Amino acid sequence: MSTVAESxxxxxxxxxxxxxxxxxxxxxxxxxxxLLYAQDDLGYVTDAAVSEIAQRLDLLELDVRNVLxxxxxxxxxxxxxxNVQVCxxxxxxxxxxxxxxxxxxxxxGIGHKEVTADGQFSLEEVECIxxxxxxPAMQVNYxxxxxxxxxxxxxxxxxxxxxxxxxxx
Amino acid sequence: MPTLVxxxxxxxxxxxxxxxxxxxxxxxxxxxxxxxxxxxIDNGPEWVINEMKASGLRGRGGAGFPTGMKWSxxxxxSEKPKYVLVNGDESxxxxxxxxxxxxxxxxxxxxxTMIAGLAIGAKMGFIYLRGEYRYLLKIVEKAVADAYAKGxxxxxIFGREGIDFDIVTQTGAGAYEVGEESALMESLEGKRGVPRxxxxxxxxxxxxxxxxxxxxxxxxxxxxxxxxxxGAEYAKIGxxxxxxxxxxxxxxxxxxxxxxxxxMGYNLKKAIYDVAGGVKGGKKLKAVVPxxxxxxxxxxxxxxxxxxxxxxxxxxxxLGSGGIVVLDETxxxxxxxxxxxxxxxxxxxxxCIPCREGTDWLKKTLTRFYDGGGNAKDxxxxxxxxxNMMGRTFCPLGDAAAMPTLGFIKKFRHEFEEYxxxxxxxxxxxxxxxxxxxxx
Ligand SMILES: Cc1cc2nc3c(=O)[nH]c(=O)nc-3n(C[C@H](O)[C@H](O)[C@H](O)COP(=O)(O)O)c2cc1C
Ligand code: SF4
Ligand code: FES
Numbered sequence: 299m300s301t302v303a304e305s306x307x308x309x310x311x312x313x314x315x316x317x318x319x320x321x322x323x324x325x326x327x328x329x330x331x332x333l334l335y336a337q338d339d340l341g342y343v344t345d346a347a348v349s350e351i352a353q354r355l356d357l358l359e360l361d362v363r364n365v366l367x368x369x370x371x372x373x374x375x376x377x378x379x380x381n382v383q384v385c386x387x388x389x390x391x392x393x394x395x396x397x398x399x400x401x402x403x404x405x406x407g408i409g410h411k412e413v414t415a416d417g418q419f420s421l422e423e424v425e426c427i428x429x430x431x432x433x434p435a436m437q438v439n440y441x442x443x444x445x446x447x448x449x450x451x452x453x454x455x456x457x458x459x460x461x462x463x464x465x466x467x
Numbered sequence: 468m469p470t471l472v473x474x475x476x477x478x479x480x481x482x483x484x485x486x487x488x489x490x491x492x493x494x495x496x497x498x499x500x501x502x503x504x505x506x507x508i509d510n511g512p513e514w515v516i517n518e519m520k521a522s523g524l525r526g527r528g529g530a531g532f533p534t535g536m537k538w539s540x541x542x543x544x545s546e547k548p549k550y551v552l553v554n555g556d557e558s559x560x561x562x563x564x565x566x567x568x569x570x571x572x573x574x575x576x577x578x579x580t581m582i583a584g585l586a587i588g589a590k591m592g593f594i595y596l597r598g599e600y601r602y603l604l605k606i607v608e609k610a611v612a613d614a615y616a617k618g619x620x621x622x623x624i625f626g627r628e629g630i631d632f633d634i635v636t637q638t639g640a641g642a643y644e645v646g647e648e649s650a651l652m653e654s655l656e657g658k659r660g661v662p663r664x665x666x667x668x669x670x671x672x673x674x675x676x677x678x679x680x681x682x683x684x685x686x687x688x689x690x691x692x693x694x695x696x697x698g699a700e701y702a703k704i705g706x707x708x709x710x711x712x713x714x715x716x717x718x719x720x721x722x723x724x725x726x727x728x729x730x731m732g733y734n735l736k737k738a739i740y741d742v743a744g745g746v747k748g749g750k751k752l753k754a755v756v757p758x759x760x761x762x763x764x765x766x767x768x769x770x771x772x773x774x775x776x777x778x779x780x781x782x783x784x785x786l787g788s789g790g791i792v793v794l795d796e797t798x799x800x801x802x803x804x805x806x807x808x809x810x811x812x813x814x815x816x817x818x819c820i821p822c823r824e825g826t827d828w829l830k831k832t833l834t835r836f837y838d839g840g841g842n843a844k845d846x847x848x849x850x851x852x853x854x855n856m857m858g859r860t861f862c863p864l865g866d867a868a869a870m871p872t873l874g875f876i877k878k879f880r881h882e883f884e885e886y887x888x889x890x891x892x893x894x895x896x897x898x899x900x901x902x903x904x905x906x907x
Contacts, residue, residue, distance in 0.1 A: 329657035371641030426560035440601040
């Protein structure tokens with residue numbers, strides 16, 4: 299049972315939050331991880347999530363929003379069920395990162411930070427994801443895909459569309 | 468899953484457990500795991516710090532500060548608790564070596580954190596990974612839980628009365644600036660990742676106001692190996708004043724990209740041609756970014772240089788994070804400069820004007836230039852802007868943007884001039900009209 303009487307989060311997330319506030323010397327340290335887990339749980343950081351997290355950490359909602367707006371992986375609008383993040387930074391760019399991005403745009407019919415009509419996929423052009431030696435690379439949610447070609451991208455997206463893709467949260 | 472590469476010239480110290488299932492605690496123990504931590508407990512903090520000093524290990528996060536010395540700066544007496552903070556933020560474009568350690572040898576990072584803690588008198592360590600590394604966090608979380616279950620972490624570790632050590636793991640949520648050590652502490656304290664003024668330095672006033680040692684994940688993972696083989700032995704492997712080996716990520720247009728462990732001082736040209744198999748498809752090499760995107764570019768004629776902090780500085784660039792990016796003749800320096808600066812503009816935390824405005828103007832000018840609207844004055848303006856950012860920003864991100872820009876203009880000025888005259892490379896890489904972070 300969560301310490302917050304009517305948590306908006308799933309029982310597993312609420313339980314994780316109860317524990318998170320106890321492991322740091324100062325409660326507030328749990329803020330960035332909490333925002334990420336909230337997003338994993340709800341798809342994005344909702345107003346209600348901001349409010350509950352503020353309550354759990356004895357912070358103003360303003361404090362939470364201030365941090366929320368800083369980090370690029372946190373969002374206040376829904377993404378697709380599968381968020382496709384293509385790296386176009388230097389190592390990826392020179393071996394085909396933009397080709398991969400263009401291919402995703404065509405195949406999904408959406409642009410940067412857009413979501414497909416059925417809500418299955420969203421697309422983002424992102425900065426280096428730490429997979430430069432296996433470039434070009436992308437992440438779908440938290441799972442890495444490397445040494446990409448447009449054909450490989452098709453196979454990967456087919457897998458996700460068919461429910462076979464890995465979802466590492 | 469990243470593939471492991473290998474080459475006969477490698478000296479496998481840090482990477483000796485890669486690919487051997489060492490993420491499992493039992494396997495790690497079979498491979499000498501946690502012996503170094505026990506040695507550290509047996510021999511005490513002074514011994515640890517002396518071994519680290521003798522090893523000549525310099526921080527693998529970028530600046531190359533001697534690790535033993537950093538640890539010795541932490542005051543012995545402190546009213547506030549002391550902490551160890553492992554920087555696994557790894558966000559410098561071209562760099563992916565910490566990724567491999569977290570994946571294949573997470574216990575080495577845990578053991579290194581304990582060793583640093585024993586050396587400075589801290590009872591708590593934090594391992595902070597970048598947000599994108601959530602799947603690696605799972606691996607590290609499991610390793611930490613296994614270590615607790617075996618009595619390697621927690622109270623009275625290894626059954627020794629009064630020796631306690633706790634580790635907390637977490638990720639960030641996407642922000643390059645959070646890799647800067649003081650911004651990292653802010654982030655860990657639940658704030659925006661904006662840097663703190665220095666002094667005081669973290670070794671004196673760090674996390675939660677307590678003395679804190681902040682080290683890169685590779686630096687920390689090196690500590691157990693150093694204690695096992697002895698600092699002096701470790702130092703012998705590297706070059707003068709640059710002890711040991713380090714993980715180099717070689718990426719871009721090479722035949723065999725990957726993360727290789729080479730002795731410090733190893734020749735850069737050999738690293739590219741022998742170790743990584745040379746330029747892909749037999750093309751001509753044009754330039755190399757030697758240590759992550761913030762390091763000034765080297766031309767094809769400048770590659771006969773040893774990969775260590777001093778030799779790279781002498782060559783007018785930096786060893787940085789060890790991320791070597793190889794460019795062949797098809798890359799336009801104008802385009803490459805634009806993509807590089809685009810990154811720094813996107814990642815500037817916005818705190819200080821020279822960086823916030825400087826990176827934005829650089830990006831705008833380079834974008835117009837790239838789109839064909841440039842004029843002769845732009846090249847000087849770009850140089851002038853970058854020169855005026857140097858050393859005038861609150862944290863080193865401003866320099867990290869200015870330094871490579873100056874390198875591109877200085878060494879490839881002719882390309883910028885030819886670009887103005889309409890000369891273009893065959894292939895354009897930036898193919899979409901929308902750049903990352905464009906208005907949306
Ligand atoms: C903008 C910026 C980003 C940085 N990013 C990282 C990083 O991702 N990982 C890292 O270890 N060090 C990074 N650093 C360097 C750290 O501030 C710090 O020097 C380092 O973690 C110290 O560890 P070391 O002594 O083991 O190298 C960055 C520095 C700056 C200025
Ligand atoms: S140089 Fe200034 S604006 Fe740029 S990241 Fe550092 S503090 Fe922020
Ligand atoms: S440049 Fe694409 S992962 Fe690093």
